Every structure is written in structure tokens, then in C-alpha cells.
Amino acid sequence: MKGHTLIAATAALAAATAIFITTAPAENPSSTTNPGFVPDTGQLNPGHAAQPWSAAPPLPQDQQPAQEDARAALMMPDDGAPSAGQGTAPAQNSGDQATTGAVPGSTTTAAGAGPSGPIGATIQTMPAKFSRRNDLLDHMPMMAWPLLLNEQQRQQIYQAVMADKSAPAVGAEALKPASALSFEQVRDMHPLPQGVSGIDGLQGLQYVKGKDKVLLVRPSSGIVVDQVTM
Numbered sequence: 001m002k003g004h005t006l007i008a009a010t011a012a013l014a015a016a017t018a019i020f021i022t023t024a025p026a027e028n029p030s031s032t033t034n035p036g037f038v039p040d041t042g043q044l045n046p047g048h049a050a051q052p053w054s055a056a057p058p059l060p061q062d063q064q065p066a067q068e069d070a071r072a073a074l075m076m077p078d079d080g081a082p083s084a085g086q087g088t089a090p091a092q093n094s095g096d097q098a099t100t101g102a103v104p105g106s107t108t109t110a111a112g113a114g115p116s117g118p119i120g121a122t123i124q125t126m127p128a129k130f131s132r133r134n135d136l137l138d139h140m141p142m143m144a145w146p147l148l149l150n151e152q153q154r155q156q157i158y159q160a161v162m163a164d165k166s167a168p169a170v171g172a173e174a175l176k177p178a179s180a181l182s183f184e185q186v187r188d189m190h191p192l193p194q195g196v197s198g199i200d201g202l203q204g205l206q207y208v209k210g211k212d213k214v215l216l217v218r219p220s221s222g223i224v225v226d227q228v229t230m
Contacts, residue, residue: 064144065136067177067227071146073133078123085119143178147201147216147226154228160193161207161214161228172210181208181222189217 065073115123117130128135137145149157169188175181181189189206196202205225208215214228 063139065140067144067146069136070140070144071149073136074145075148075150076123076133080122081115083115083117083119083121083126085117141178143223143225144176146177149199149201149226149228153196153199155230157192157196157199157202157207157216158214158228158230160196161209163193164190164209166209168211169208172208172213172215175208175210175215175224175227177224177226179224181217181224186222189219189222 115121115126115131117126121127121130123131123133126134128138169185171182171185172188175185185208188208190209191197191206192202202216204218205216206219208217208224210227212229215224216226216228217224
């Protein structure tokens with residue numbers, strides 16, 4: 001009889017222990033594992049809650065590159081030749097070894113040899129520390145990048161629009177590339193004069209006239225994509 005009682009008591013104790021283990025709160029993984037490791041995933045973490053990505057603050061307007069400097073940078077000749085790894089920094093006034101580009105400080109090596117910098121980099125992919133061109137464009141909001149219009153084309157656009165003697169749009173002086181037109185300013189959008197509407201890059205654009213500038217606008221969004229001044 002005593003044997004049966006002992007067996008029953010042992011079984012009851014085992015059952016109670018199992019219930020306690022299954023209902024006990026799980027320990028904080030960070031107290032038993034490396035805080036830089038996420039259990040069961042293999043992922044590393046800094047040991048604290050993940051923080052959302054934060055956008056870099058915009059460059060103050062007075063520090064952004066001039067529109068025409070950015071245009072010159074975008075229009076620099078590019079034959080696509082990759083760098084052979086000459087040197088560790090762009091050449092500066094190195095005679096026959098380099099030719100200065102449209103943007104001061106932008107250099108390439110002799111024709112066909114590619115720009116000076118990391119092996120395989122092109123004018124388009126050259127790190128900014130090796131390329132004044134790319135460093136300048138990095139400081140320009142992409143929405144404000146100018147159209148590839150040469151001086152003659154810009155002059156044609158300006159003269160064609162200014163030939164219209166209508167009054168400038170109200171508030172147009174405050175607009176700049178990447179600006180959005182107000183509801184009232186949208187009414188001042190006009191199709192480009194026929195003589196310049198065929199210039200490459202202007203298809204689908206309209207203009208808003210300022211006192212001394214022409215603002216090229218994408219009608220679907222009301223965003224200024226470029227401005228032309230003389």
C-alpha cells in the first residue's frame with residue numbers, strides 16, 4: 001500500500017513540475033545570450049531596438065551648386081572609358097597627362113585612357129572624392145538637376161518666351177527648379193512656342209514666365225524642372 005502511495009505522490013510531483021515549467025514566463029533572451037545576437041535567426045544586432053533610417057538634412061539653398069555649374073557637369077564629355085587606376089586622386093594641372101573638364105577640378109587622363117581614380121570607375125561612377133563633377137552633383141537635389149540644354153538652345157527658349165509681352169506670373173520670382181506651382185500659378189502655364197517645342201528634352205513641358213527667367217514645368221505634376229535665364 002505504501003508503495004502505491006509513494007508512486008502516486010512521485011507522479012503528482014512530476015506532473016506539477018512539468019506544469020510549472022511550461023507555464024513559467026520565458027526568460028529575457030538578452031539576459032542569457034549575447035545582446036548582439038538575435039536567437040534562432042543568426043542575425044546580429046547592436047543590442048538595442050532598431051532605429052528607423054533618418055533622411056540626411058537637405059543642403060541649405062545658399063550652399064547648393066549654381067544651376068549652370070550643374071548643367072556643365074552633366075554635359076561633360078564622357079566616352080565611357082574606365083579608369084586604369086592612375087594615381088589616388090584627380091590630377092591638377094598636370095600638363096599633357098590630364099585635360100580639365102567643364103567643371104573646375106574635373107580631370108581625365110589622355111584620350112581613351114579613362115579618368116584618373118579607382119580601377120574600372122568611369123566619369124559616371126567615379127567616387128566624389130576623386131571627381132569634382134560628381135561631388136558637385138551629389139550636393140544638388142536630383143529633382144533640381146537641369147536639362148541638357150546648350151547655350152544656344154537656352155537663348156532660343158528665352159527669346160521665344162520673352163517675345164510674348166504678357167505679364168509675368170505672380171510669385172514666379174520665388175520659383176526655382178524642384179519647386180511646385182501653386183494652384184494660381186498653374187493657370188499661368190503655357191505651351192512652349194512652336195519654334196522651340198521640338199528641342200530635345202522639352203517634349204511634354206510647358207513654361208511659366210518670370211520677370212527675367214523662364215521656368216520649364218511638367219504639367220502633370222506642376223513641378224519646375226529647369227529655369228532659363230540670360
